[in-house]
Amino acid sequence: MKLRNILLSSAIGLVTSITANAANLTSQPYGTTQDGKAVDIYTMTNKNGVSVSFISFGGVITKIITPDAKGNKENIVLGFDDLKGYEITDTKEGIHFGSLIGRFANRIGNGQFTLDGQTYNLEKNNGPNTLHSGNPGYDKRIWAVKPIVSKGSTVTASLTLNSPDGDQGFPGNLAVEVIYSLSDSNEFTIQYKAKTDKPTVVNFTNHSYFNLAGVKNxxxxxxxxxxxxxxxxxxxxxxxxxxxxxxxxxxxxxxxxxxxxxxxxxxxxxxxxxxxxxxxxxxxxxxxxxxxxxxxxxxxxxxxxxxxxxxxxxxxxxxxxxxxxxxxxxxxxxxxxxxxxxxxxxxxxxxxxxxKEAFPSTRLDPNQTFDSKTVLKFGIQK
Missing domain, CATH: 2.70.98.10 (Beta-galactosidase; Chain A, domain 5)
Incomplete structure (x- = not known):
């Protein structure tokens, strides 16, 4: 069975899985949002027992499980037990556990910016400023998830989202793709890609909260x-x-x-x-x-x-x-x-x-593709 055919409808309530060499990807229903949208959870596992779980709601990374020096496995990121925590509690408190952040991560002063002579006004949700683009951010939306045929001992999934012109106050229809991949060398890679049909600004990140010991320990x-x-x-x-x-x-x-x-x-x-x-x-x-x-x-x-x-x-x-x-x-x-x-x-x-003109530019034009990569490697101190 090919990778693109492994996802089953949430309605049938079955776990689906595929193995790409030693790496493995499974998916199953996770819950339903308040407005009735189905959310699935996906888990990537490699041959070393390292696993990364994420949900289609916000691309949220719910768990990262890694072994310690004695081989004991523990989840090393904070989160909630269910979808309600991420959809309601997290939104109320503004925590962003494990979330994909966009269209612009971190702060924008006075909730506005000027691009090509036009001023764009954003929601002020952090004192006089805008933090993580206001609500609803990309972390509170349903992303389309599909597996990608992987080469070697790596499992990969693509998450896509269309952000319309004017979304959160930003210009341009933005097509966003985030690629999650986990390798047998214990590297979890997050790659961000985006294209726009008019000049805009972009800045993506993942907002996972790490505790390498595990909170209970x-x-x-x-x-x-x-x-x-x-x-x-x-x-x-x-x-x-x-x-x-x-x-x-x-x-x-x-x-x-x-x-x-x-x-x-x-x-x-x-x-x-x-x-x-x-x-x-x-x-x-x-x-x-x-x-x-x-x-x-x-x-x-x-x-x-x-x-x-x-x-x-x-x-x-x-x-x-x-x-x-x-x-x-x-x-x-x-x-x-x-x-x-x-x-x-x-x-x-x-x-x-x-x-801030002196800062590295976050401008994205229609003839460009935003492409950024971050690699998280899990290991044991010798």
Missing amino acids: SPYGVLDQQIWLNADRFLVTDSNSLPTGEIVPVKGTPFDFTQPKVVAKDIRQANQQLAYGYGYDQTWVINKGKTALQPAARVVDPKSKRTLEIATTEPSIQFYTANHLHGNVMGRDGTLYRQADALALETQHFPDSPN
């Missing part, structure tokens, strides 16, 4: 986990976490992760930038290298020995210590999620780029 959250960032500079922000346009060296600041250090080491320093973000919630400028795909981050959990390495074609990464989880959200398995229970590492273009 880490009463102190991620504070004891070690992180390295391939970044000598970061973006200064104002009191609303909007970039001022100033880019400064990390050396001599709490934002220096050029040598691996535990999250807790400097997070409580008396620093105005940390105060603005209630912890780490800044954009680091990834050091340029000779190739498009550059190392961006590495996380190590000292107990489980699990590691996460991130490489990307994007110019920056947002490091966020889940500062706005206040223990009022009931997560998976009845767990109350709190500040620093996880960390997000969002590869992306700079926030507010449409309003």
